Amino acid sequence: MGDGHGSAGSGQEDPLGAGWQRHRPAVFGVAYRLLGSVADAEDVTQDVWLRAAGADLREVGDLRAWLVTVAARRAYDILRSARVRRESYVGPWLPEPLLTGPDASQPVLVDESVGSAMLLIMEELSPPERVAFVLHDVFGLAFGRIAEVLDVSVPAARQLASRARRRVAGAKESVPQASRAERERVLGVFRAAYEAGDLAGLVRLLHPDAVFVTDGGGNVSAARKPVHGGERIAGVMVRVGRRWRPDRIGMAEVGGEPALVFHREGRVYSVDTVQIADGLITAYRRVLNPDKLVRL
Structure with missing residues (x-):
């Protein structure tokens, strides 16, 4: 600049x-x-x-x-x-x-x-x-x-x-938030389950009342409304993971907190952050809007 x-x-x-x-x-x-x-x-x-x-x-x-x-x-x-x-x-x-x-x-x-x-x-x-x-x-x-x-x-x-x-x-x-170490641990386990398409593993990590929010801004395919319930979220994630298999899922610090960064075809495809309580993900937020990812 x-x-x-x-x-x-x-x-x-x-x-x-x-x-x-x-x-x-x-x-x-x-x-x-x-x-x-x-x-x-x-x-x-x-x-x-x-x-x-x-x-x-x-x-x-x-x-x-x-x-x-x-x-x-x-x-x-x-x-x-x-x-x-x-x-x-x-x-x-x-x-x-x-x-x-x-x-x-x-x-x-x-x-x-x-x-x-x-x-x-x-x-x-x-x-x-x-x-x-x-x-x-x-x-x-x-x-x-x-x-x-x-x-x-x-x-x-x-x-x-x-x-x-x-x-x-x-x-x-x-909305209590877990420690950074706990968030990194849970995200690491989540990443492994996501990459393996392990539905049961994802369900175990998601709170039964968890919410999944995706921001596509109308520019890419994304849910227009939040998805509620751990089992529903896990099912959606497994289906999306099969359809849009990432080339790589990395860990980064975004907004001072650990995040998962999904890469596809040489670019950042999504950035995901979580809220965790008692070892379970209570909120999962995924930014897909490419306008918000271009500077990454």
């Missing part, structure tokens, strides 16, 4: 300079957490770079806060219009997979708020609540800045963040 790796002024003190390289992960990170889209977050990052490169930053005391605020304002505009676009989305919507492991091309600030489960929880928040929560609870911005982004009073910004925090905490309690 051409978002400024050089100095804005040769031989002169450049307030942006190394500061951009240091804070770029935060700029991208706030946009991705607000939008759930790598493509949109990259566009926002580019916009922020252009805005920063053309601004007089000598009086800016906190460059990180200034950059994150500009990113949040731009992302907030996109978020409000994205709500309209989301209504016409074909089938279930899942966040665009963000590669965060050692193979990631861009450094990204990683915590639970870039995981698919948390991004889906934040999808249930109103745009102002989501902005207030991400800016305050994840990035530690003062409520004065948040109020400017949302064009509300400081008490209103504080109330939005508090309401969002309660909703997020309630949702997290209802």
